Amino acid sequence: MKKLFLIIICATVYNFTLAQDTKIRFFGQPEFSNTSSTQTNNFKGVSNVGQYIKRDTSTSKTNFNTGTFALFVTSQLSDRISVLSEVSFSTSGNKSSFELQRLMVRYNFQDYFSVRAGKMFVPLGYWNNQFTLGLILQPTIQRPLALRTVSDGGVLQYKDTGVQIEGENITSARLSYKVLVGNGIGYYGSNDKTDHHVAVTAQVAAEPADGLKIIASGQFDRVEKGRPNPNGTIAALPDGGQLSLLVGSVAYRNPEKKPEFIAEFVHQTTNFDNIGKRTSYSGYVYGGYKVTGKITPYFLYNYTQAGASSTEADPYFAPLPVNINTLAIGARYKFNSNFIVKLEYENTLNKTIYQDITAGPLTLDKGFTNTSKNNTLRAQLAFVF
Amino acid sequence: MRKTLLIIPILFIVMTAFAPSAEIAIILNKENTIERLTVGEAKLYWLRKIKKRWPDLNKNIKPVDRKSGNPEQDAFYAKVLGMSATDVETYFSQRQYEAAEKPQDKFATDAAVIDFVAEEAGAIGFVNTASLTAEAKAKVKIVLIVP
Numbered sequence: 075m076k077k078l079f080l081i082i083i084c085a086t087v088y089n090f091t092l093a094q095d096t097k098i099r100f101f102g103q104p105e106f107s108n109t110s111s112t113q114t115n116n117f118k119g120v121s122n123v124g125q126y127i128k129r130d131t132s133t134s135k136t137n138f139n140t141g142t143f144a145l146f147v148t149s150q151l152s153d154r155i156s157v158l159s160e161v162s163f164s165t166s167g168n169k170s171s172f173e174l175q176r177l178m179v180r181y182n183f184q185d186y187f188s189v190r191a192g193k194m195f196v197p198l199g200y201w202n203n204q205f206t207l208g209l210i211l212q213p214t215i216q217r218p219l220a221l222r223t224v225s226d227g228g229v230l231q232y233k234d235t236g237v238q239i240e241g242e243n244i245t246s247a248r249l250s251y252k253v254l255v256g257n258g259i260g261y262y263g264s265n266d267k268t269d270h271h272v273a274v275t276a277q278v279a280a281e282p283a284d285g286l287k288i289i290a291s292g293q294f295d296r297v298e299k300g301r302p303n304p305n306g307t308i309a310a311l312p313d314g315g316q317l318s319l320l321v322g323s324v325a326y327r328n329p330e331k332k333p334e335f336i337a338e339f340v341h342q343t344t345n346f347d348n349i350g351k352r353t354s355y356s357g358y359v360y361g362g363y364k365v366t367g368k369i370t371p372y373f374l375y376n377y378t379q380a381g382a383s384s385t386e387a388d389p390y391f392a393p394l395p396v397n398i399n400t401l402a403i404g405a406r407y408k409f410n411s412n413f414i415v416k417l418e419y420e421n422t423l424n425k426t427i428y429q430d431i432t433a434g435p436l437t438l439d440k441g442f443t444n445t446s447k448n449n450t451l452r453a454q455l456a457f458v459f
Numbered sequence: 460m461r462k463t464l465l466i467i468p469i470l471f472i473v474m475t476a477f478a479p480s481a482e483i484a485i486i487l488n489k490e491n492t493i494e495r496l497t498v499g500e501a502k503l504y505w506l507r508k509i510k511k512r513w514p515d516l517n518k519n520i521k522p523v524d525r526k527s528g529n530p531e532q533d534a535f536y537a538k539v540l541g542m543s544a545t546d547v548e549t550y551f552s553q554r555q556y557e558a559a560e561k562p563q564d565k566f567a568t569d570a571a572v573i574d575f576v577a578e579e580a581g582a583i584g585f586v587n588t589a590s591l592t593a594e595a596k597a598k599v600k601i602v603l604i605v606p
Contacts, residue, residue, distance in 0.1 A: 148560075203557055206557070367546075411544075411545045
């Protein structure tokens with residue numbers, strides 16, 4: 075089956091090359107990382123007055139990773155119609171996997187009105203639409219946790235299958251909009267959808283100065299009881315409910331200017347039918363400065379709070395409340411537009427808060443927390459050919 | 460003092476030799492209704508920044524580029540775009556990967572650029588003014604000269 079799929083891909087690629095205005099690109103991004111981790115468990119013990127127990131465990135690992143290999147094809151079929159496909163291949167352990175990341179056709183009526191249909195990135199925020207799996211274009215080695223794809227350890231689903239209308243370059247403020255109606259969370263375009271719910275994702279943006287983008291986006295969907303959450307940490311959601319995801323973004327990236335800046339804030343609320351309202355939020359700030367045409371030092375700070383307190387986890391994210399602080403400092407060296415090397419140091423503090431253990435009126439254990447600290451040094455070679 | 464006086468003209472000669480010196484002309488297809496462009500407008504149209512389709516013509520804007528390593532491209536990037544060759548490539552790649560936008564067409568010679576612009580209604584290109592023979596001028600419309 076896999077062989078047949080590969081043959082079909084090769085034949086498609088060959089036929090595409092015969093067509094006019096077709097571009098085929100391969101992205102590679104092998105990575106080296108060294109991580110040292112320390113896990114600390116704190117038990118406060120019985121009813122605030124008992125024992126205090128602290129346990130530390132430390133581990134470290136060094137890893138050479140082939141990274142994701144992406145095949146990207148675009149073609150201009152006519153003056154108004156273009157198509158795009160993106161397939162990724164990755165290896166984990168002895169298993170290799172491929173995923174159809176995007177497959178869409180776009181019809182451009184006018185600048186202020188175009189239609190896309192197929193599988194695509196949802197129009198949420200700046201980073202999600204600006205940077206693809208070809209990491210040569212991405213300013214850092216990894217996406218901020220707030221906007222990381224599920225396949226890359228993220229928590230939210232940033233792809234969907236459906237129809238999107240969009241427009242841009244409206245008025246001198248260069249306003250733009252995108253509205254996507256898609257299958258929604260938990261569905262990736264397969265035939266397993268059994269209900270009539272659809273997700274709506276909308277975005278409005280302005281570019282008042284060259285390179286400066288201000289964006290507001292929102293996604294509205296229903297999560298289904300019994301289905302897994304997007305990142306798979308919960309096999310069956312305990313309840314269904316209405317989900318809304320709001321994203322505010324400001325970005326300044328102008329090839330003619332040295333500083334670059336991106337900041338995004340994600341606020342997610344789920345109104346569960348029975349267990350009530352749960353909220354989580356996440357945000358990040360990225361800053362970089364082009365010292366020369368080739369060298370850009372940068373930093374990326376991400377803060378994520380899934381669930382509001384020790385007693386209020388957000389089942390959409392994780393079974394337990396989690397608080398994550400990540401700071402990455404790095405630099406990238408651009409040999410040319412086809413080859414970039416990035417070196418990054420990342421510090422992550424991950425705090426999981428367990429619920430109190432009670433027996434009737436007695437609190438048997440209060441404030442058990444697990445704190446995980448990771449220090450990671452990463453190097454990435456990102457190329458396209 | 461004498462050494463300093465000698466170094467200054469030498470530096471000037473060296474800098475002049477390496478500066479993008481070609482005089483270039485921005486050209487459009489004859490069907491295009493636009494008659495004149497400023498440097499700023501030429502940049503925005505070529506990069507498809509403010510418009511992706513020509514307003515009156517209603518055709519896709521098709522930027523035409525030269526294959527790398529020639530004085531015409533160096534002059535156009537420096538004098539009109541104000542961008543490096545790497546930045547231009549990254550700019551078009553980003554738009555291609557995000558929205559399936561076609562990147563710029565590239566040709567090896569000015570003659571090939573002129574022929575392409577003459578055939579494609581939505582094309583916008585640049586050539587050395589020395590390449591604009593009477594025959595070439597009959598094929599395309601010159602909307603800007605950048606000395």
